[in-house]
Amino acid sequence: MMRAQSTPVRRYAATGSLAMLWALPVILTLAYVLPFAGVTLWSVTRPELGLQNYVRIFTGADFQAIFFRTAWVCLVSTAITIPIAYLLAYYWVMGSGRRSRLVEICIFIPFWISVLVRAFGWVVILRNNGLASDVANAFGLGGLSTGRNVWSVITGMVHFMVPFAVLPMASVMRKIDRRVLLAALGLGCRPLGVFWRIYLPMSLPGVFSALAMTFIFSLGFFVTPMILGGGRVVLTAETVFVQMFQTANWGLGAALGVVLLVAVFAILWLSQRVMRIEQLMSR
Amino acid sequence: MFGKSRLGGFLAGASGLFLLLPLVAVIPFSFTAKRFLSMPDGEYSLRHYVAIFDPDTWLASIGTSTLVALLSSVIATALAAAFGIGIWLRRPASGRFLIGLVLLPIIVPPVTSAVALYFLLAQIGLLDTVPGLVLSHVVMIVPFAVIAILGALSRLDRNLELAARNLGASQMQSIIMVILPNIRFGLFAAWFVSLVMSWEESSVTLFVSGVNVITLPKRIWDNLRLDLDPAVAAISVIMILATTLVILLRKSET
């Protein structure tokens, strides 16, 4: 038999699959993780050695205002995003065939379209003499403030986040056994009661992941706020861009990037703890 | 029985309209006859669609974006496939850690990733070059490809590989003849997602290129920041229509 040759080939040390496995992690370590170290180095060496960039960030009144505004904008956008996304996820998963398909299309068309195009759509609607003010004028609400302000930014961010927030919620909802709901109905619970007492608690894990995801995404986001805020509603991520490319303040930009990263990991860590506690309580 | 409440249905419909609103709103603006962004008042024109074909500006950027997206999506898919198959075959103890590592670019705020990639490209002299941009895009889009491929592999029967080995195939042969053909849809999905993500990538792109290499998102960005050229509306309409078409076609297939 041909294959009875007895060269000791060790499968478990097959170099081929070892190389395949490690190629990507090695490349990412070199091209992504190491540069972070470089950025961190920048943040304490530019313009000179020391922690003055961080001191500036945490004590400067201007930065505190930016952080406060960022937190506020992110919280408000998340708070608006979650109910909208929950509603859409619910109708996508539970709705009748036609309704579910319509909702799906409404979610996925914006999902796949460039964030710039979507922001542009809102510019068209919200700018000073745009569609919204035309409509407002037609209804005699001339004084309605539109244009580059914090609500434009929030509108754009919510629009960006909703499709993302739908996905984790829908995936949890899809795992809910409909027979559980029928059982509750059979036990005499009214449909609205079934929703509040059975469906909502069972879908909460999806809501938590959507919450964490939305908040994290909105923290690091700068394209939409820059276009819709137009320099008047400056958030943290935008400040990084401004510090690096408009005031050429590399060290400060790098330090802000590091602070953002730490904030995101802190939120992730926290949300995982919350979820674990939530799971413990539901046992 | 469920999902039939009137109020809920109305609110869901309103939410759906909210999602589509800005996309629809763009359409009339693309047909204005004026040089600046405005509603066409009685006069319609295709001049802004024609402007897209200017080889020095829009068309050049479309070409650059296409080139970068094709290169980076193919590279990202290949790396993700190798990584995913490596994990699937070897099931290393460090698997969770490695997957966490390669998914990092999704979790890290894009602006922080942008600063890191800017730093890297500045060190190796690839700022504002096509190779530099491709490298950055690969880093940013590879997690999406990895997710698609790991998903496809998780549905694959482990015994398929053993059966192939058992019938005399080497590990490489079994990867090429058995594993890859069986995750072909996952590979396609990974490639397609990467392609779209790279084509639309704006945050990192704005940091690491923009003078010599101008992608389509960068050009749209400049226009939005500076003068609101109605050509942006025209190109948006084309992108919206293309996306809608692809989604509707895929829906009708299933």
Add this chain to the structure above:
Amino acid sequence: MQRAIKHPDPRPRAESNIVPMAGSDPVRHPNSVAAEVRNLRKTYNAGTPHAHEALKDVDLSIRANEFFTLLGPSGCGKTTLLRILGGFEMLTSGTCRIFGEDVSRLPPEARPVNTVFQQYALFPHMTVRRNIAFGLEMLGKPRAEVESTVERMLDLVHMTDYADRRPDTMSGGQRQRVALARALAPQPKLLLLDEPLSALDLKLRQKMRLELKSLQRETGITFIFVTHDQEEALAMSDRVAVISNGHLQQVGTPEDIYEQPQSRFVADFIGESNLIEAKVAGVTGGEASLDIEGFGKVHAPVAERVEDGQKVWLSIRPERLVLGSGDGQERAKVTDRTYLGNAVEYHLHVGEHALTARSPRGGLRGRQDFAPGDVVSVGFEPGSIKVLLS
């Protein structure tokens, strides 16, 4: 009668038009050893707190041309042993030889062994024909030979009509046949079968048992079959190895295993047994007198040395207990009677012991019927008591 008509041997040997594997080599050595493992150990996660010994010091020889079954409950290590033979797992220590060659360090593709997997693992992107041809192509066989062998294999498993279909369009039984053909096509010296019948329904499973058995006879290839189903093991095998907890418990023919269990585990796992604790009360010649608390003395042959007062276990099959009444020896109380169709089962209490007796239906051999509450005498058929030391 009914049964004989329903399950005829699917392919009587005289009518077989196949001369499979003719002249094909070392497979037909009547007394040679096909596979041999010595001091085999397999420890998962060795050196970590999660270390788990799947196989502990296993010695086993499997003869050429044998239908050999590894039988045991799930998690006993039988699948691990099969995977070590196939090369899918590395052994921790010991040796593993296939037809004399040490294969311990060989990858699966270099072993003259093929496998039929539990869920068949057919390549879903290939037709039946391409599936069967795969192993031959890997061997670098010329095209003409590949084609003719594939045809022969399709014929062997009666799948010629399905040659160009894909596996996902076929039933479990059909997939099973394709998996067999695919594994047999490269003419392995050893065929490993990992619970191949477990995914089939009962009727089909019984039919495939016969087919597997006759396929093994026709091809003359050594089959190593893994199952947790003792009925399957007894029905098909030339010899059976019972494994539990990583230990080889007993190796023998189905009759040996059933009639002469050597441990409580085997007696209990194969078929049903009444296991009764007893004390040795004297040995004369090859026969021991055994004292059962609350019952009295019985006599049974012992093969090994036992001492007076030693604690042993007696194993008696339920069908070999004889119930009676009117002999003045009534000591057992019937607690329950279960009608099984072809038999009646009685649950009895004798002192502290719970026993099960089964008698064929219809008063065969003059046996009486009893009802719960009856007090009966219990007797043993001659030679039915097996003395177990462990």
